[in-house]
Amino acid sequence: MKAASNELREKIKELSEIVYKATTILEKCKSCGTCIKFCPLNIRMFNDKGIAITVKSNKSCRGCSVCYHRCPNQAIDLKHFKNNGKTRDK
Ligand code: SF4
Ligand code: SF4
Numbered sequence: 001m002k003a004a005s006n007e008l009r010e011k012i013k014e015l016s017e018i019v020y021k022a023t024t025i026l027e028k029c030k031s032c033g034t035c036i037k038f039c040p041l042n043i044r045m046f047n048d049k050g051i052a053i054t055v056k057s058n059k060s061c062r063g064c065s066v067c068y069h070r071c072p073n074q075a076i077d078l079k080h081f082k083n084n085g086k087t088r089d090k
Helices: 002-016 034-038 066-070
Strands: 018-024 044-046 052-054 076-082
Touching: 002 018, 018 052, 034 044, 034 066, 066 076
Parallel strands: none
Antiparallel strands: 018 076, 044 052
């Protein structure tokens, strides 16, 4: 029983360290601007090639998924990261 609760505690700790960040699948973006319009933190912007990306700023992406769900071209991926910045994907 104690082993099980330790395992559960470890799992909860691991999950609490995961953050989600929106990244653009560059070849799918059609530059419609929808994600830019709806991001509540205003951290989606066009790069110099006209592709919408999540910019690095003092407000970092919270992975709220608004852009992910609004994008009409499925051009946004929500990647899992550990709090230390390392991706858990792949
Ligand atoms: S909503 Fe999708 S297609 Fe439109 S600009 Fe954003 S990433 Fe590109
Ligand atoms: S996931 Fe939310 S906070 Fe992050 S870029 Fe998309 S809309 Fe903005």
